[in-house]
Amino acid sequence: MYEERPALLDGAVVWTLTPRSGAASWHEGAAEDPVPVLPDGCMDLLWHEGRLLVAGPDTVAYLPAGGPERYAGIRFAPGDAPALLGVPASDLRDRRVELGALWGEARARRLAERVSAAPDPAAALEALAVRRAADAPDPDPLVRTVARRLAAGRPVAETADAVGLGARQLHRRSLDAFGYGPKTLARILRLQRALALVRAGVPYAEAALGAGCADQAHLARETRALAGTTLSAYASAWAKRETPQPSGSSTTA
Template identity: 45%
Template sequence: MYEEVAPPPPLRGVARCVWRSAASAPKRIVPDGCLDLVVGDTGVFVAGPDTTAWSSVTRPGEVLRGVRFAPGRAAAVLGVAADELRDRRVTLPELWGREGELLTERLLSGDLSPARAVASRLPDAPPPDPAVAALVARLDAGATRVAEAAGQVGVAERRLRRRFVQAIGYGPATYLRVSRFQRAVSLAPRAPGLAALAAAAGYADQAHLSRDVRALTGLTPRAYFPGRSTVDEVRSA
């Protein structure tokens, strides 16, 4: 079971969704450009941002709950640069010390939901970086070249890249790759074949799609698609 809903009003623009997940088998989690606050039966941690797939293993009957941050919004709320969390799972006590321990206790007891926990930190969080947000929007809209998209933002390239890495967790080129792959994920159920999917998602050709899917999921396109979300049961190629 995996389900997600729109974030509550206080988190609009900060979170992409609020979700719940339970599985009897390991799940393959693939890159989506986001960080998540995750609450399990025994702990609370921040996940991502990922550059390749990882396997989530839960105890029988365990239900995970979480908040998926919108790209570029987690770092300000969490108080740590996103690239420091790249490809990592960090518990709240590791991240915030005693404050993290107290918050973990409340989240595990059910006294506080993940969404309310995030909302409680918003008053102290700085506003989103407009340059990073503008570049993310251009890349998500289908830009094929980072340099061209970045040139439209109006910030020096080196400075923009540094701010982008701190906010997103990796550079614009990697984000473009992840964003294009996620576009393919959303289009896959309606695509008549892999060549058509590659063209619709913005890949140069089917071979380009194949290389990126292998790198990001560990599977061939035929083994991975048609996946309807960023979470898919582990399958062998």
């Protein structure tokens, strides 16, 4: 079962993923139409069965494998994680890495033990991130402006002008902050807008136009390219995820 809540850090989200009672696998009972983890311009700090990891920014859908294990995570707003973690986002693009590779094995092990011993690993992970943020540079306000404008559907060239950067400068800053250039980020955020409308029951053609796609065919291509699935398969899988399961069901979130 997946749950999330706003974090104490501005724009971040704390989330947990736990297997439903009686489940033998995350995907048991939902193998035909699993809901993928889609690219969103974000990076996550994860706790997974005693380990601390960092999930870099994705350019394609990611579907975790494994048995009925627990996860807790804090998903940072687009562009915020690199300053806190101390690494450019492009170094972690499409990667999941042990926190020890970034902060040192001994330190990461101590932190992982502290989170694992807490009654609520998600809250302990959030407290870790808050302490780290207090000692890290503040998120770049220019980067936040770029993310906000692109999330609202503003064109990349217009955004560059608005923040006073040339195209090359914006591309370089975006690689460090988001893991990819502004055009890729704009595509990813547009898909997120469109699929949010699809999840709300908006017809595909209307969702496409509302999100800024040229038409439904354009949205279908972007869904296939970035999410690795079709619009209908995504909508079907989401509907199954949102349908309450009877007690003891083996169908997982």
